[in-house]
Amino acid sequence: MTSLTIISFTLLAVSLIMAGAMAVAWASFGRPRHALSWSIAYILYSGQVLCSSIGILLPATQPVVWRLELLFIVVPAVLVAAGARQRAGLPSLLRPLGIIAGLVFVVVEAIDLLPGDTRILASAGSLFTACMLILTIGAIRPRGRAADPAEWAMLGVLAVFTLFEMLLVATQLASLRDPEMKVVWNGLYLIGIMPVFIATGVAAITLLASDLAAQLRTLAANDPLTGVLNRRGFHEAALRAVANGRRQRQSISVAIADIDHFKSINDRHGHTVGDRTLGFVCGRLTKGVRGGDLVGRIGGEEFALLLINSSAEQAAEAMERIRADIAVGYSEDGAPAPVTSSFGVASVLLGGSSPEQMLAEAMDRADKALYRSKIEGRNRTTLAD
Structure with missing residues (x-):
C-alpha cells in the first residue's frame, strides 16, 4: 500500500469524524446553520477522498471517479464559505456560489474531454478552493471589534490552508514546463494535506465552542425580556x-x-x-x-x-x-x-x-x-x- 493510499484512507476517516463532530456541535450548540453547513461540507469532502482512494486502488476507474472528485471538491468549498457568512450574519450567497461551482465543474469537465495536456485542469480544484477560503477568511474576520482567540486561530489556519492550495496550483502549473515539479507536487501534498486538514477541523470546532461560550455569557448578563443588561x-x-x-x-x-x-x-x-x-x-x-x-x-x-x-x-x-x-x-x-x-x-x-x-x-x-x-x-x- 502506497503512502498516498494510506493518507487517502486516513483523510477519509478524519473527514467522517469531523463531520460527526460538526453534527454533534450543531445539535448541541443551538443548531447554528453554519455548523450544519460545515458538517455537510466534511461529509461531501469524504466523497472526494473516497473517489481519490478508488482511483489509486483501481486505475481502470480513474476516468470516472476523478471526474466525480472535482465535484466533491468544489461543493464542500462553497459550503465552507457559505457557513462562514452565515455565522457572520451575512447573506450566505449559497445559490450564486453554487452556480459558479457548477459552471466551474462543467467547463473543466468539458475541456478535459479535449485532446492534449490537461494537467492545468488538475489545478482547478485547488484554485477554486483557495478562492472560497479567501471568501471564508473575509467572513470570519469580525467587524467593529477585535477578534477573539478562537477567531484568530481559525483565521491563521485558513490562511495557511489558502497558501497550501496556492502552492499546489503553482507546482502543478510549473510541471507543465518541468516534469520534475510533479514530484514536488506529490511531496507537498503528502506532507501538507493531513496537518492542514485536521487543523482546519479542530479550529472550526473550537470556533463553534467559543461562539457558544459567548452566547452563554450574553445570556448570563442580559435580561431576556428587554435585551438590556440584567x-x-x-x-x-x-x-x-x-x-x-x-x-x-x-x-x-x-x-x-x-x-x-x-x-x-x-x-x-x-x-x-x-x-x-x-x-x-x-x-x-x-x-x-x-x-x-x-x-x-x-x-x-x-x-x-x-x-x-x-x-x-x-x-x-x-x-x-x-x-x-x-x-x-x-x-x-x-x-x-x-x-x-x-x-x-x-x-x-x-x-x-x-x-x-x-x-x-x-x-x-x-x-x-x-x-x-x-x-x-x-x-x-x-x-x-
Missing part, C-alpha cells in the same frame, strides 16, 4: 467603566429610572401589556443614551443607567429628555397607553477607595433622588445633592 451584567460592566473612568479622569454619572404605577398597569391590562410597557420604556432609555453608555434592568420595573463623560447636570438633562419621550406613551391596540417614569441622578465621586465603593455610593445617592421624585409627584427627574 442586574449582574450592569454591575460588572459599570465596575469596569468606573475603574476606567478613574484612570482616565472621566466624569461619570448614574441614573435610576422607575416606571410609575407599573403594578396598576399589570393589574388593569394584564402582564402582556406590562411586558410591552417594559419593552417600550427600555427602548426609549436605550435610544436616549450614547453607544458607550450602559442601560440595565435591575428590578421588575426599575432600570439603571451609567453615562460616561457626563456630569450629573448633563446626565439629568439627558434623563429629562428621555422622561418626556416616555410620557408621550405608545399605542396599545390602537389606543394610546400613557406611561410616565421617575428618575434619580447622581455623579460618581472618583475619589473613593475602590470602584465597588464609588459605584455603590453613587447608586445609593441616585436611589434617594429617585425616592424624592416619587414623593414629589412622580413623572420627574431629581438630581442628587
Whole structure:
C-alpha cells in the first residue's frame, strides 16, 4: 500500500469524524446553520477522498471517479464559505456560489474531454478552493471589534490552508514546463494535506465552542425580556467603566429610572401589556443614551443607567429628555397607553477607595433622588445633592 493510499484512507476517516463532530456541535450548540453547513461540507469532502482512494486502488476507474472528485471538491468549498457568512450574519450567497461551482465543474469537465495536456485542469480544484477560503477568511474576520482567540486561530489556519492550495496550483502549473515539479507536487501534498486538514477541523470546532461560550455569557448578563443588561451584567460592566473612568479622569454619572404605577398597569391590562410597557420604556432609555453608555434592568420595573463623560447636570438633562419621550406613551391596540417614569441622578465621586465603593455610593445617592421624585409627584427627574 502506497503512502498516498494510506493518507487517502486516513483523510477519509478524519473527514467522517469531523463531520460527526460538526453534527454533534450543531445539535448541541443551538443548531447554528453554519455548523450544519460545515458538517455537510466534511461529509461531501469524504466523497472526494473516497473517489481519490478508488482511483489509486483501481486505475481502470480513474476516468470516472476523478471526474466525480472535482465535484466533491468544489461543493464542500462553497459550503465552507457559505457557513462562514452565515455565522457572520451575512447573506450566505449559497445559490450564486453554487452556480459558479457548477459552471466551474462543467467547463473543466468539458475541456478535459479535449485532446492534449490537461494537467492545468488538475489545478482547478485547488484554485477554486483557495478562492472560497479567501471568501471564508473575509467572513470570519469580525467587524467593529477585535477578534477573539478562537477567531484568530481559525483565521491563521485558513490562511495557511489558502497558501497550501496556492502552492499546489503553482507546482502543478510549473510541471507543465518541468516534469520534475510533479514530484514536488506529490511531496507537498503528502506532507501538507493531513496537518492542514485536521487543523482546519479542530479550529472550526473550537470556533463553534467559543461562539457558544459567548452566547452563554450574553445570556448570563442580559435580561431576556428587554435585551438590556440584567442586574449582574450592569454591575460588572459599570465596575469596569468606573475603574476606567478613574484612570482616565472621566466624569461619570448614574441614573435610576422607575416606571410609575407599573403594578396598576399589570393589574388593569394584564402582564402582556406590562411586558410591552417594559419593552417600550427600555427602548426609549436605550435610544436616549450614547453607544458607550450602559442601560440595565435591575428590578421588575426599575432600570439603571451609567453615562460616561457626563456630569450629573448633563446626565439629568439627558434623563429629562428621555422622561418626556416616555410620557408621550405608545399605542396599545390602537389606543394610546400613557406611561410616565421617575428618575434619580447622581455623579460618581472618583475619589473613593475602590470602584465597588464609588459605584455603590453613587447608586445609593441616585436611589434617594429617585425616592424624592416619587414623593414629589412622580413623572420627574431629581438630581442628587
